[in-house]
Amino acid sequence: MKKKSVVYIRTSSETNIGREKDSEGRQRKICTTFARQNKFExxxxxxxxxxxxxxxxxxHGFKQLYRYCEEESVRDVIFENVTRFARDVVEMEVAFRFLKERGFILHSASHDIGFEEDAETEFMRQMLGAFAEYERKKIALRLQSGRISKGIINKQKGVLVLNGKKGKVEGRKSYRELDTELVALARKLRRKNWKTGKRRSLQVIADMLHESGYCNSNGNPYxxxxxxxxxxQ
Known part of the structure; x- marks a missing residue:
């Protein structure tokens, strides 16, 4: 009989989510393959x-995972690799021990890390966590450098950005590029009422978008x- 399990996927950007996106699709494929090979459902x-x-x-998603597993008595959690779970060494150990005390069993589908209590495995876990943290900081620095360079180029070209200033754009995608339907709906909600001539406030629009299922990358209302x-835009 197969043991029940859940899959956890983490992407760092809205541009990486959706059934056709590489990051999410890759993680799902690796996790489901691991589950099949190890007789997990x-x-x-x-x-x-x-x-x-x-x-x-x-x-937010991991909190939902935790609640679901507690309610349904599921204890096996599968994720692609250690970076999907945590990049910080201390955070990884705290989360691992918190979940282990509650009977959870963590599985890295890439076999890059173990979650046992022996000294050697703990050492390897901390080393991989430190490397993942270093990679995160290196990527953040590279992105910041790219944004600064983009801003300088835009300023030299006299490119105007959304707030009317020059050169502040730093390579970040606009809301329209990320979700055209969201921007279209926000504009529609902002139109004047044909009877009163009044517009909805920005807060009311934010509340209505949230009620329609739209939220920011942190899972909160805009x-x-x-x-x-x-x-x-």
Whole structure:
């Protein structure tokens, strides 16, 4: 009889999610292959769109995973590799021990790390966690450098950005590029009422978008500042 398990997927950007996106698809394939080879039945999948610096126990999707597993008595959690779970050494150990004390068993489908208590495995786990943390910081530095360079080039070219200033764009995709339907709906909600001539406030629009299932990359309702930027696109 197959043991029940859940799959956990984490991507660091909204551009990496969706059935056709490489990151999510790759993680799903690796995890389901691992489950099949090790006679696990995947009963549910959970996902987060968070950068690695958000601790795993604070992620919305992982919280849902935890609640589901507690309610359904599922204890095996499968993820692609250690970076999907945590990039920080201390965070990894804290989360691992918290879950282990509650009977959870963690499985890295890439076999890059073990979650046993022996000294050698713990040492390897900490080494891999330190390397993952280093990689995260290196990527963040590279992205920051690219954004600064992009801003300088835009300023030299006199490119105007959403707030009317020059050269502030740093390579980040606009809301329209990420979700055209979201921007279109926000604009529609902002239109004047044909009877009263009044417009909905930015806060009301944010609330209505959230009720329609739209939220930011942290899983929270859009703020009024974000709504304002959408409307300028």
């Amino acid at each position: 995947v009963v549910k999948e959970f996902a987060d769109v968070y950068s690695g610096k958000i601790t795993v126990l604070d992620r 703020g009024t500042g974000e709504i304002s930027r959408m409307l300028k």
